[in-house]
Amino acid sequence: MKPTRSTYSDYQYFCMRLQPLLEIAYEPATIPSILDRLFAVIGENLYIPTGYENPNKWTENNVTLITYGDSIYSRHTDRKPLEVLAKFLGENLKDTITGVHILPFFPYTSDDGFAVSDYLSVNPQLGDWEDIKTIARQFNLMVDVVLNHVSSKHDWFQQFQAGKKPGCDYFIVVEPGKNLSEVVRPRNSPVLVKVETVDGEKHVWATFSEDQIDVNFANPDVLIEFLKIIRFYIVSAKARYIRLDAVGFLWKEIGTSCIHLPPTHAIIKLLRELVNMIDPEVAVITETNVPNRENLSYFGNRNEAHMIYNFSLPPLLLNAMLQGKSDHLRTWMMSMPPAPLGCAYFNFTASHDGIGLRPAEGLLSDEEYQSLLTTMEKFGGKISMRKKPDGSESPYEINISLFDAMKGTVKGEDTWQIQRFICSQTLMMSLEGIPAFYIHSLLATPNDYERLQQTGMNRSINRYKWQIEDLQKDLEDPHSPRSLVFREICRRIKIRRQQGAFHPNATQYTLQLKRSLFGFWRQSMTRDQSIFCIFNLTDKPQQLNLRDVNLICIDPWLDLISGEMITDIYSKYILQPYQAVWITNKF
The missing domain is CATH 3.90.400.10 (Oligo-1,6-glucosidase; Domain 2)
Known part of the structure; x- marks a missing residue:
């Protein structure tokens, strides 16, 4: 049921919400005209009172897949890649994931889709709008707005x-x-x-x-153009998530850093208001691959992004798995504030881009930072550089398949790749926030050296395109890395989706365990379920003193992953190499 209509007229309420934000970016004399034009664009889709917004857009049930429209294709049929993708998702992941982020599926000229030449068309080599809508009918669709x-x-x-x-x-x-x-x-x-x-x-x-x-957002015409595009994605394409790509660079002022400027934040808040007016169930997510403190600023005061990418997680988690110790990961987690009401972290370990290093600035020691880079190069990865204001260069991201990044530790390659990788994905999906899996992590895809050589772009190493018949054959082989990883991660996702303590905003508290272990406590919003999430980050068995976890003796306890009952809460529990446990009192 919609809330009671405001006593203000639609237009008065509209202006009251938007004018203060417009005043941060635009000249006062232009604002009445801008308001008129924004109001006209929304038109019949205007939803008033715009102050209403569902603060509970997600539950523990939400899990997202990140994929290109042609990450899976068929060379033996006339089916377009989006058709092949829709069929694969429907047959293999309908009961596992709830959302799909299809990376830019528009006509483009470079950067694998992020140089958009037409925002309102689907790349005909991928399919058409009906293919996009077919996926949107089965899953919550995330669409990129490449607005910089x-x-x-x-x-x-x-x-x-x-x-x-x-x-x-x-x-x-x-x-x-x-x-x-x-x-x-x-x-x-x-x-x-x-x-x-x-x-x-x-x-x-x-x-x-x-x-x-x-583009020049100082010209309000550009703002109007992108509102039209966003409206189309929500109304016609049925998008549930609007992803603002590279949004931190939006506003330019010569003499400044031209990143995170006040007008940038004002425009994101403005777009959130406008999205809420079109459909209060749609969420805005910002993509800002920057140091942690800067990234957190995009929550605003509960009035900016609904979700932000948890960019510090991938490099810190990777480092913890390679070093076999939790020091930096634990320190970072203890410093992270809970997401504000109505907001959530978007957790991931890999994406179409590399593993960003700027979000790890100040969070790793110099020695471990260099060890991380050296190890990744040994495992076949590439290091991409960026130019700093003083003209010098510094590492910007690691380009590598995450599965191959886990083929060993700082000591070298070993036989624990699959267990180590599954442990890392289990840790990610246990954290406060909404978990997102890059398709090549879910499929344990190795480095794509052939594509890297073809394009000369470091990021191509982690953008393999699976031929569907080859993929299906691999998934049917019970001993292939793809099958082992895919089946086990999907099994754990399904378990996770049934636990109230894994709600994106459920309480999270860091456990103080020995450095070879990493652990935290989650408690459901209704406080009737606790889950102690504990991970062995090493290739050796590790002893856990259950007294350190502080299990309550009046409750029976069970590890949801293995199905093992905990009958003596004062005993020692042995975690095998890279074992993860979800110890809960409600099952």
Whole structure:
């Protein structure tokens, strides 16, 4: 049931919510016109009172898969990749995952989809909108809004070069002599790109590459354009999650770092308000691959992102598994605040990008940081660099299949790869937040050296494309790494989804155990279930003193993963190498 309508008129309420945010980014004289235009875009989809928002958009049942539209394809049939993906998901994961993040499925010119040339079309090589809607009918769909930049082949930029409206006003032109030394760079490419226009040579802002030209949100027309795009994704494509890609770089002011600026945060808050007006069940997630403190700022005051990526988790978890000790992971967890009411962490260990290193800044010792890089290179990984404001370079991310990243420890390769990998995924899905699995983690995909060689892009090493017939054959082989990992992780996901203590906002408390173990306590929102999540991070059996866990003697206890009953809470419990336990009082 919808809440009672506000006593304000629709438009008055609309203005009351949005005007303070617009005032942070735009000139006062322009704001009445901007409000009129925003109101017109939402039109018949406007939902008032806009103050209503469901703070319980998720439960312990929510689990997300991250995939490209063509991560699985068929070379033996005429079926498009999105059809193949929909069939695979329906047959293998319908009872396991609840959401699917399909990475940019639009026409594009580079960066595997993140240089979008048409936001309102589906790449015909992948399928069409009906294929997207088929997946959205079965799973909660997450759609990328690549709003910092467009492809150099997008109509807007073609209009810019031709001096035609509206695109001629959508981009940032900078004289090449300007001092841009303070600008934070995620890449080594120049921040300015020289292009030819009808008015001669110009230099335009390009944060990521010469084919990804930044749009100018200081022009409110750009804001209006992206609201139209977001509205289409929610209303027509039935998206349940709107992912704001690279949003931290949105606003540019020469003389500043051009990242996390106040107008950027104001526009995210504005978009959250507008999304809530279109459909209060839709969530906004920000992608900001930056140090932890900066990343946390995107929750705002419960009024910005509904979800933020837990970017510090992948490098810290990987380091803990390689070192066999929990020191830094435990210190980090103890410093992490609970997500605000109505917000959640989006937990992951791998993605289409590499394992970001900036989120680990200040969280690892110099020695362990260097050991992490050296070990990853030994296991076939690549290290991508970024240029700092002073002109020097520093590691930006590790590019490697996470499965191959777990083929050993800092001591070298060993025979524990599968157990170590499953332990890492179990730890991730136990944490406060919503778990997300990159498809190549779920499938234990190794490094793709062939694709790396073909593209020359380090990130290609973890973007393998499975031929469906080969994949099915592998999954049917009970002894293949793919089958072993896929079946066990899916089994644990299904167990997890039934536990109230794994609600994304359920209480989490770090346990003080010996460094070879990592553990924390989760308690359900109703306080009727506790789960003690404990992990052996080493290749040796480890003894756990159950007194350290503080089990209550009046309750029976069970490890949900193994099914083993805990009959003596004062005994010693032996965890085998890389064993994970979920010890609960409610089963």
